[in-house]
Amino acid sequence: MRVLRGYDPRPGADRKHTAGLLAGASGGRSGLRVWTPPRQIAFGRRDAHESGFERAKRITAERGFEPVERDVGGRAVVYPGDTLAFAHAVPLGDDSGPGSIADRYERATETVLEALRDLGADVSSGEPPESFCPGDHSIRVAGGGKIAGIAQRVRDDAALVAGCLVVTRADARDITDATAAVYDALGVPFDATTVGSVAEAGGPGDPKPVVRALEGAFIDDPWGDGDPQIERIDNDG
Structure with missing residues (x-):
């Protein structure tokens, strides 16, 4: 397994590293990345079709975030600086590999839950109504x-299972504030009381131990190909 550490402070260049993991999985090599992306608001494909998209991007820039468009997910996600992203690239086509889309969602959810619980966080699957980046595969502070x-x-020969994870209380506040403004422009319902954090759940308020816990949990996943090969991005911040 190729394990990529660090990040590029340029959001566009940083995204290419994650795309490289998916390309590698297409060639049969799994890949993993858990990192803190540079400050940005990553819009989903659905956002680009909303009438308020250009206004949302202007709001993003006015608040000091760089607007980017990502290939997965449906709605905008705010990365203030300590919020994590994770990406697990897996080859497909092998009967012993990570079967269906539903199988991969279930495995990724359980992997993240296990890592956070090992850190002392009280977390569960699911989400409250009108959350940021609404979807069926989410994790929340218990209650x-x-x-x-x-x-x-998903491609014919590989899949990228990716997500975001709010660690600090400060990031939760920043996410709440920016998401409220951006979702208002996009016409997306959002309840400002629904943003939690690992710290609020009783886990660490420092991203570093969370990064290592997530990385270790995905490396130990039975669908991984073991033998992690660590690589580091030259522009690591």
């Missing part, structure tokens, strides 16, 4: 706000 969403990009 509280959403902290993670998971999506997939």
